[in-house]
Amino acid sequence: MATMVFVNFPVKDLAASTEFYKKLGFILNEEFSNDQASAMVWDENFYIMLLRHEFYQAFIEERTIADNHATSGALIAFSMNSAEEVKEFGRIAEENGGNVYRIDHGIAEDVMFGLEVQDLDGNNLEPNWMAQ
Incomplete structure (x- = not known):
């Protein structure tokens, strides 16, 4: 399993x-x-x-619940099928009140692409894509 x-x-x-x-x-x-x-x-x-x-x-x-707009406790990364899917995920998040910024890994976008996406409460998601 x-x-x-x-x-x-x-x-x-x-x-x-x-x-x-x-x-x-x-x-x-x-x-x-x-x-x-x-x-x-x-x-x-x-x-x-x-x-x-x-x-x-x-x-x-x-313990105190963190203010995730001011601090970061975790980055939840998950893979997607393409850089375009990652970009669309970010676009939808931004259109609906989330914050989005590009992760610059120093690697060409056609090899690896990822975003930092904050939800309405500042919780961080990292949708990403890597060429295989």
């Missing part, structure tokens, strides 16, 4: 964040979603769990 990855993101507005991720191409898994969390499915191995701050807090106990 392949490993499944579940990334948990704290969000202030669950409904707005759920819609943002739907527009990016994630699918809402209703079975594992409720008024506290949305299970967003990219594929059979990669999920993002959007958790209301109060619910997220239960997992981290007394």
Whole structure:
């Protein structure tokens, strides 16, 4: 069995964040979603769990939820099928309130291309493509 990855993101507005991720191409898994969390499915191995701050807090106990607009705790990288798909992902994110910037790896774009995409709460995604 392949490993499944579940990334948990704290969000202030669950409904707005759920819609943002739907527009990016994630699918809402209703079975594992409720008024506290949305299970967003990219594929059979990669999920993002959007958790209301109060619910997220239960997992981290007394620690403080980071302001991801001011600090960075993680970069969640995942591969896409082409540089064009990465660019489209970034375009859709930006059109829907996300922040996007290019990662310059010093490698030609026809070999490797990636973006930093921040969601509405500043959580970081790194869609990327590499020639094989």
